[in-house]
Amino acid sequence: MRPDTTQPELFDRLAGIGRDHAAGPGEPKLLYDRHGVLVVRIGEIVVKAHQPDRAETDGSLERRVRIAQDLPELFLAPLAPPLHVAGRTVTVTPYGEPARPDALPWVESARLLARLHRSPVPDGAPPLGRPERVARQVSRLPGGPAADVVRRAFATLPPAAEFPHPGRLLHGDWHMGQMVRNGDGWRFIDIEDLGRGDPVWDLARPAALFTAGVLHPDDWADFLTAYRAAGGPAVPAFGTPWTVLDVPARTLVIQIAATCVISARDADRPLDPAEQAVIDTCGRISRAGDPA
Amino acid sequence: MHCPKCRGVMRTYTRNGVHIEQCDNCRGIFLDYGELEALSRLEAQHAPGWAAPAPPPPAAPVQVHHHHGAPVHHHRPHHGGMFHMLFST
Ligand SMILES: [Zn+2]
Numbered sequence: 001m002r003p004d005t006t007q008p009e010l011f012d013r014l015a016g017i018g019r020d021h022a023a024g025p026g027e028p029k030l031l032y033d034r035h036g037v038l039v040v041r042i043g044e045i046v047v048k049a050h051q052p053d054r055a056e057t058d059g060s061l062e063r064r065v066r067i068a069q070d071l072p073e074l075f076l077a078p079l080a081p082p083l084h085v086a087g088r089t090v091t092v093t094p095y096g097e098p099a100r101p102d103a104l105p106w107v108e109s110a111r112l113l114a115r116l117h118r119s120p121v122p123d124g125a126p127p128l129g130r131p132e133r134v135a136r137q138v139s140r141l142p143g144g145p146a147a148d149v150v151r152r153a154f155a156t157l158p159p160a161a162e163f164p165h166p167g168r169l170l171h172g173d174w175h176m177g178q179m180v181r182n183g184d185g186w187r188f189i190d191i192e193d194l195g196r197g198d199p200v201w202d203l204a205r206p207a208a209l210f211t212a213g214v215l216h217p218d219d220w221a222d223f224l225t226a227y228r229a230a231g232g233p234a235v236p237a238f239g240t241p242w243t244v245l246d247v248p249a250r251t252l253v254i255q256i257a258a259t260c261v262i263s264a265r266d267a268d269r270p271l272d273p274a275e276q277a278v279i280d281t282c283g284r285i286s287r288a289g290d291p292a
Numbered sequence: 293m294h295c296p297k298c299r300g301v302m303r304t305y306t307r308n309g310v311h312i313e314q315c316d317n318c319r320g321i322f323l324d325y326g327e328l329e330a331l332s333r334l335e336a337q338h339a340p341g342w343a344a345p346a347p348p349p350p351a352a353p354v355q356v357h358h359h360h361g362a363p364v365h366h367h368r369p370h371h372g373g374m375f376h377m378l379f380s381t
Binding site for chain 2: 099101104118133173175176177205209210211212213214215217220221224225228229231233237238239240241242246249250256259260263271272273274275277278280281284285287288
């Protein structure tokens with residue numbers, strides 16, 4: 001039986017690919033169906049159709065797959081080079097158990113990020129600039145007071161040229177949804193933004209949620225302390241981490257706030273308290289950025 | 293002095309009266325872990341000026357659920373908007 005999906009034909013194609021890899025029949029399960037991305041699980045296999053507008057023609061996804069395959073202690077990597085199915089890019093990956101919201105692996109995540117950032121940068125690692133998502137989300141903001149607060153905070157960010165590149169290997173889109181457990185330990189999934197750049201961006205989301213008062217200070221301290229203890233190079237080993245975290249954390253506060261405003265508008269619902277806290281942080285960012 | 297792991301050059305730092313030795317090469321740190329952790333936790337909780345006001349430190353033994361009248365209560369498990377912030381792009 002096919003679950004309710006916006007892309008039924010693609011679902012069937014992915015299920016077929018999954019059955020081939022799983023070497024047997026199995027009920028296909030819909031794991032994700034948003035923004036054009038479709039993810040189907042069959043037994044211990046996950047088949048993902050990537051976002052249609054991110055179809056890469058320069059071979060960078062192939063290179064990312066190879067890098068992840070060469071780091072099996074860090075990544076649950078696609079099993080083979082990307083496929084091209086019905087005009088879509090498709091990857092096949094073993095299934096991993098996602099992190100549970102009531103037992104988030106902050107310490108394990110921090111250690112894994114530190115190991116990734118300390119790994120030698122492989123030849124051909126795609127260069128990553130300043131994350132572009134924030135500008136994209138801000139440009140999609142509707143009208144209204146909450147959106148205005150976010151736009152004002154965005155105006156305080158320094159221009160992209162001021163972002164230096166120490167040139168380390170980084171995940172590029174790290175959040176708790178990228179952590180899965182497969183047999184012997186935690187691994188990263190989702191290699192679409194894997195590349196070479198400033199590893200501090202992998203710490204930006206938890207830093208942002210800590211500054212917004214959404215992430216508990218103990219969780220943040222567990223995460224950052226474990227990262228530093230594991231020799232993570234993105235922040236200085238001693239002294240305040242905020243000299244390097246300030247801009248990435250601000251950037252992610254603004255990006256998350258914009259995403260919340262857009263998603264509340266799309267669903268025609270009010271902001272919840274955590275979302276409001278992130279918008280309020282944008283307000284403080286603008287006030288701190290105003291010339292005195 | 294050289295790093296016992298990789299023979300790199302060790303550098304000595306002093307933080308809050310604690311001597312810390314770190315290898316320039318492998319970044320290995322040689323220090324009682326309890327002291328390092330205490331230092332790092334202290335530094336982690338300093339936040340930039342624009343950050344949300346921190347909740348006051350817990351009075352008694354640390355509990356899992358904190359309700360200090362901070363602007364946002366830190367609920368565990370996570371749900372709603374908070375879940376999306378933690379788990380999606
Ligand atoms: Zn060493």
